[in-house]
Amino acid sequence: MTFRFDDRVAIVTGSGSGLGRAHALGLAAAGARVVVNDAGGPDAAQRVEAVVAEIRTGGGEAIGFVADVRSPAEMFAMREAALAAWNRIDILVNNAGMLRDRTFPRLDLDDFRAVLEVHLLGAANATRAVWDVFRERQYGRLVVTTSSSGLYGNFGQTNYAAAKAGLVGFMNVLHHEGARHGIRVNALAPAAATRMTQGLLKDADLALLDPHAVTPGLLFLVGDTAPSRTILSAGAGSFAVVKILETRGIYLPEDQRTPEAIAARLDEIMSLEGARELTGVLPQFEKLLGPAKATDTPLTAE
Numbered sequence: 001m002t003f004r005f006d007d008r009v010a011i012v013t014g015s016g017s018g019l020g021r022a023h024a025l026g027l028a029a030a031g032a033r034v035v036v037n038d039a040g041g042p043d044a045a046q047r048v049e050a051v052v053a054e055i056r057t058g059g060g061e062a063i064g065f066v067a068d069v070r071s072p073a074e075m076f077a078m079r080e081a082a083l084a085a086w087n088r089i090d091i092l093v094n095n096a097g098m099l100r101d102r103t104f105p106r107l108d109l110d111d112f113r114a115v116l117e118v119h120l121l122g123a124a125n126a127t128r129a130v131w132d133v134f135r136e137r138q139y140g141r142l143v144v145t146t147s148s149s150g151l152y153g154n155f156g157q158t159n160y161a162a163a164k165a166g167l168v169g170f171m172n173v174l175h176h177e178g179a180r181h182g183i184r185v186n187a188l189a190p191a192a193a194t195r196m197t198q199g200l201l202k203d204a205d206l207a208l209l210d211p212h213a214v215t216p217g218l219l220f221l222v223g224d225t226a227p228s229r230t231i232l233s234a235g236a237g238s239f240a241v242v243k244i245l246e247t248r249g250i251y252l253p254e255d256q257r258t259p260e261a262i263a264a265r266l267d268e269i270m271s272l273e274g275a276r277e278l279t280g281v282l283p284q285f286e287k288l289l290g291p292a293k294a295t296d297t298p299l300t301a302e
Helices: 018-029 044-057 072-086 109-137 148-152 158-181 203-208 215-221 259-264 266-270 281-294
Strands: 009-012 033-038 061-066 091-094 140-145 183-190 231-235 238-242
Touching (some): 009 018, 009 072, 018 215, 033 072, 044 061, 061 072, 109 183, 140 158, 140 215, 148 158, 215 231, 259 266
Parallel strands (some): 009 091, 033 061, 091 140, 140 183, 183 231
């Protein structure tokens, strides 16, 4: 199977440098027409144009668009620029990001809000701009960029982790809403050496975390045969899938529903034997209601 994107149009936010640049170059090399977007600092226009020039030098097609993901109006303007250039949009990669790290007691809530606005609301703004285009075409590939900080936690990053975990919920719902319109929605959890990871790891480790090593995972997630509702972890040449599981748990009859009973049987509740991935709210409700409807005896492993 060969992953090609000939005639596809992709928008990559935050693609003036780092991971976004790697994604834009990778998509272009595979035949996509790319909208290179950034808004980070006074040199954003120069960085965007540098990536556009690099793509064109390699024989690809690209336009640059300096716009802030925090602005719905600017995201809709970027959509219109893509449609004016190529009359279609097939792929959106929500990659734009920022850091304002501090331990929670020292974190100004304005900094908390700023990070949420870029990562979470920014992804919502960019997605809202293209969603109707995807629906009308009955085709779309959407990727959000989550993080190990949001999935597992990282000291001093409550704002960043909250935003990145929120993007997983965002993906889960849009997976359901987009399915009947040919839209597939996934999350990429990258580990890469970028401006945002400088100072966090040793130089020798950073050298292994080339952003271009993540991009094959991104290309897989936006291909015609892409899955949906998948969290793909990628970094330093390794790829894995992150799953949210629910344990089988136990059932307590009404006269036993006490915190003491939960504490006494916590090992059973936490056991991963029989744990499974659930596909939505209703399947989880059905899982919880099943024992209550069927029996008043504790649920035991088969």
